[in-house]
Amino acid sequence: QPLARVGTVVMAALILFVFLGPLVYRHSVTHLHILDLMQPPSLTFPLGTDELGRNVFARLMVGGQMSLEVGFVAAFAGMAIGIAYGMVAGLVGGWIDAILMRIVDLLRSIPGLFLLIFLDSVFRPSAGLLIILIAAVSWHGVARLVRGEVLSLKSQLYVEAAEAMGASRLRIIVRHLFPNALGTILVVH
Numbered sequence: 001q002p003l004a005r006v007g008t009v010v011m012a013a014l015i016l017f018v019f020l021g022p023l024v025y026r027h028s029v030t031h032l033h034i035l036d037l038m039q040p041p042s043l044t045f046p047l048g049t050d051e052l053g054r055n056v057f058a059r060l061m062v063g064g065q066m067s068l069e070v071g072f073v074a075a076f077a078g079m080a081i082g083i084a085y086g087m088v089a090g091l092v093g094g095w096i097d098a099i100l101m102r103i104v105d106l107l108r109s110i111p112g113l114f115l116l117i118f119l120d121s122v123f124r125p126s127a128g129l130l131i132i133l134i135a136a137v138s139w140h141g142v143a144r145l146v147r148g149e150v151l152s153l154k155s156q157l158y159v160e161a162a163e164a165m166g167a168s169r170l171r172i173i174v175r176h177l178f179p180n181a182l183g184t185i186l187v188v189h
Helices: 002-024 056-092 094-108 112-122 127-138 140-153 157-164 169-188
Strands: none
Touching: 002 056, 056 094, 056 127, 056 140, 056 169, 094 140, 112 127, 127 140, 140 169, 157 169
């Protein structure tokens, strides 16, 4: 997949830039260069300075760190919530599964971006709040995907054999369902 390779290279370059860049390019993001307000790009300031004389290049690296940290943690948290929810719904089945999936349908009907903007304006903005909000609106698709995968896997002979041998539901999830569903989850998410 050439597009996947290009995406991986771009993402790796971005990660290296924002996390290793400040170790090489040691300029303060808060220092005010009073004599260098609104400077164009130069050797000293590769992206120039802003209206307060702050180094835009250094600020870009630090801002990129925060953005990537929030994005990665929120994606991981949303994926973890969705995996747990989907595993339970798919394994338990019956009316509990139906109720859990109707809750997912209800939550998916609320526009996520609108909800994020609204809640972020109601509460005091912080990185932690943003992570919680993004995770709260991003787990629904993962839950539905995992549930479908679990429904497919739970009819496999090795899962039925584990149930017949008296394995607990937690053991079936951890030992059989999660490892076999992980490939699909990672590819799609």
